[in-house]
Amino acid sequence: MNLDLKEEPKPVTDALKSKIEETSEPLIFAPKTYQYDKATLTHDDIQSIQDPIELFHNWFNNATSTSSDPIPEATTLSTASLPSGRVSSRVVLFKELDHRGFIIYSNFDTSKKSKDVKSNHYAALNFFWKDLQRQVRVEGIVEFVDRATNERYFGTRPRGSKIGAHASPQSQVLKGDRDQLDNLYKEVEKKYEGVDDSEIDCPKLWGGIRIVPLEIEFWQGRKSRLHDRYSFKRETIEDKFECVRLAP
Numbered sequence: 001m002n003l004d005l006k007e008e009p010k011p012v013t014d015a016l017k018s019k020i021e022e023t024s025e026p027l028i029f030a031p032k033t034y035q036y037d038k039a040t041l042t043h044d045d046i047q048s049i050q051d052p053i054e055l056f057h058n059w060f061n062n063a064t065s066t067s068s069d070p071i072p073e074a075t076t077l078s079t080a081s082l083p084s085g086r087v088s089s090r091v092v093l094f095k096e097l098d099h100r101g102f103i104i105y106s107n108f109d110t111s112k113k114s115k116d117v118k119s120n121h122y123a124a125l126n127f128f129w130k131d132l133q134r135q136v137r138v139e140g141i142v143e144f145v146d147r148a149t150n151e152r153y154f155g156t157r158p159r160g161s162k163i164g165a166h167a168s169p170q171s172q173v174l175k176g177d178r179d180q181l182d183n184l185y186k187e188v189e190k191k192y193e194g195v196d197d198s199e200i201d202c203p204k205l206w207g208g209i210r211i212v213p214l215e216i217e218f219w220q221g222r223k224s225r226l227h228d229r230y231s232f233k234r235e236t237i238e239d240k241f242e243c244v245r246l247a248p
């Protein structure tokens with residue numbers, strides 16, 4: 001573990017406190033309120049399914065078939081780096097569900113998420129399907145998927161995305177305008193000239209992580225902010241889930 005003291009959490013300083021007070025004249029204040037009244041999530045719904053992965057599967061199918069969201073698989077992935085505890089979130093595409101967990105693909109070489117998950121194996125996903133007034137929160141443990149799984153998904157990507165994955169040192173600083181990136185892309189494009197799409201190999205440090213859930217919460221918006229919330233929780237990934245209703 002990297003014990004860089006510069007990374008230690010800092011207390012809120014007086015200078016920061018006075019900045020907080022300055023927000024007494026906010027730029028945006030209380031945008032128009034919105035009511036959630038489209039559906040319910042009941043004890044019977046939960047009893048009839050019991051398995052949170054199955055319930056997620058149903059909700060995801062609803063999101064893809066009945067909502068106008070063009071990318072219902074877009075999800076917010078949060079990670080935190082240790083020892084600082086600094087948290088980072090970004091949108092990624094959820095690509096696979098299996099009975100073990102939720103898989104997303106990314107660069108695990110140069111990205112911030114790569115550094116985070118190597119120091120702290122906890123991560124969270126947040127799905128928000130506005131049309132359905134539904135949120136799903138997943139918290140769990142990160143594991144890297146095997147090479148065969150990476151290659152299976154990489155094989156489905158269009159040629160340009162395959163080349164892009166090789167070319168882009170994700171989240172590294174680029175000098176100048178887009179040129180550096182375009183040149184990196186051109187170099188890789190040249191390397192694979194004449195190579196069939198199916199023969200473009202998956203970069204070594206590019207691939208999937210599976211978030212194996214310790215907790216999955218299903219949230220259905222209800223009137224007057226009295227939302228339905230059911231949370232499936234377990235202590236370790238070997239345990240069975242227990243389901244509880246949470247107050248909104």
Ligand SMILES: Cc1cc2nc3c(=O)[nH]c(=O)nc-3n(C[C@H](O)[C@H](O)[C@H](O)COP(=O)(O)O)c2cc1C
Pocket residue numbers: 071074088089090091092093094104105106107111112113114170171
């Ligand atoms: C709709 C959308 C989908 C995205 N999908 C992915 C993805 O599947 N994988 C990925 O690495 N980055 C994806 N990104 C980019 C990430 O949000 C982020 O910029 C990138 O992963 C670098 O983040 P990091 O340095 O914090 O790790 C997506 C962004 C958006 C807005």
